[in-house]
Amino acid sequence: xxxVTQPDIHITVSEGASLELRCNYSYGATPxxxxxVQSPGQGLxxxxxxFSGDTLVQGIKGFEAExxxxxxxFNLRKPSVHWSDAAEYFxxxxxxxAQKLVFGQGTRLTINP
Amino acid sequence: xxxxxxxPKHLITATGQRVTLRCSPRSGDLSVYWYQQSLDQGLQFLIxxxxxxxxxxxxxxxxxxxxxxxxxxxxxxxxxxxxxxxALYFCASSALGGGLRTGELFFGEGSRLTVL
Numbered sequence: 241x242x243x244v245t246q247p248d249i250h251i252t253v254s255e256g257a258s259l260e261l262r263c264n265y266s267y268g269a270t271p272x273x274x275x276x277v278q279s280p281g282q283g284l285x286x287x288x289x290x291f292s293g294d295t296l297v298q299g300i301k302g303f304e305a306e307x308x309x310x311x312x313x314f315n316l317r318k319p320s321v322h323w324s325d326a327a328e329y330f331x332x333x334x335x336x337x338a339q340k341l342v343f344g345q346g347t348r349l350t351i352n353p
Numbered sequence: 354x355x356x357x358x359x360x361p362k363h364l365i366t367a368t369g370q371r372v373t374l375r376c377s378p379r380s381g382d383l384s385v386y387w388y389q390q391s392l393d394q395g396l397q398f399l400i401x402x403x404x405x406x407x408x409x410x411x412x413x414x415x416x417x418x419x420x421x422x423x424x425x426x427x428x429x430x431x432x433x434x435x436x437x438x439x440a441l442y443f444c445a446s447s448a449l450g451g452g453l454r455t456g457e458l459f460f461g462e463g464s465r466l467t468v469l
Contacts, residue, residue, distance in 0.1 A: 276460075283355060283443060283460035330396065340386065340409055341458060343396040 242267050244333050246344035254352045255323050261316040261347050263331030273314040274332040274341065275305055284330065290314065301325070326351045356380065359444050359461035367469055371432040374464045378425055378446030384408070385427040386447070386458060387419055391440040402427055434468045441465050 243266045253259055265271055272291050276284040288299025295307040305316045314331060328348050332341040356379035366372055378385050387399040389412075398411035402421035413419075416434075421427040431438060442465075445458035 281462070283357070283462045284445075284458075285355070285460070286457050289457065340398040340401060340411060342398070343388075345395045 242333060242335075242342045244331050244342055244344035246329075246331055246347050248347045249345070250348045250350065252350040252352060253321055256320050259316075259318045259321045259325070259349070261329050261331075261349070263314045263316065263344060264312050265314065265331075265333045266312065267333055267335060269335040271314075272334045273305070273307060274334075275299065275303070275314075275316045276330045276332060276343075277301075278328045278330065278346075280327070287316070287329075321349075321351055323351045323353065325349060355459040355461065357444055357446050357459050357461035359442075359464050361464055362462065363465045363467075365467045365469060366434060368434055368436060370434050370468075371430065372434065372466065374429040374431070374442050374444075374466075376427045376429070376444030376446075376461060378427070378444075379459050382446035382448050382459070383425065384447040385421055385425070386445040387413075387427070387429050388443040388445065389440045390443060390463070394440075396443075399429070431466070434466075436468050439466055439468045 245264045247262050274289045275287040278284045287303050288297050290297045290307045298304050303318050328346045330346045331344040334341050358377040360375045383404045386401045389397045399413040400419050401409040405421050416432050419429045441463045443463045445460045
């Protein structure tokens with residue numbers, strides 16, 4: 241069965257520090273990978289996506305993610321976080337022909353001033 | 354603003370009641386997805402419609418049903434409500450019906466249901 245694991249439920253970093261949020265997936269086929277962000281009281285917004293090609297993808301708001309097939313991972317990174325990055329982050333997986341996205345449990349990011 | 358509109362934003366009701374949640378997709382999007390978000394289950398896929406037809410079903414209870422109308426808006430009906438149905442219900446839309454080739458689902462802000 242398809243599954244997505246985000247090992248960190250909650251992460252706290254200081255403003256200006258670097259960030260890495262982990263995502264591991266279990267999928268038989270070639271995955272399509274996504275990161276979404278949910279701000280309090282808001283819906284989910286797509287940060288970035290990976291289908292094929294360059295394994296390092298750039299997204300909005302200065303985020304990037306790297307697909308590592310050998311590790312079944314798609315970790316999200318940002319070199320310097322801003323207080324406005326405080327939110328919940330979801331990794332999601334799909335495959336061609338699939339009818340849905342499977343989401344991880346989410347990682348809540350808190351930013352210390 | 355994603356372009357996906359959900360109503361109502363908040364709903365409080367009692368156990369045993371029935372409610373209807375409404376979703377208007379982005380202009381031109383043919384697919385509508387419903388997801389349930391709760392603290393213990395996370396984001397769970399419920400059901401997908403494409404151009405009026407059911408395309409995929411997830412962890413949707415038999416007490417729940419949905420439909421997509423000719424104007425492409427969708428409704429999620431929740432009946433015989435239980436305390437455990439309290440959750441945030443998201444609607445998302447996509448231009449494509451299957452495969453999620455572009456991968457981008459556009460999410461509404463959700464309808465928060467509280468069952469007392």
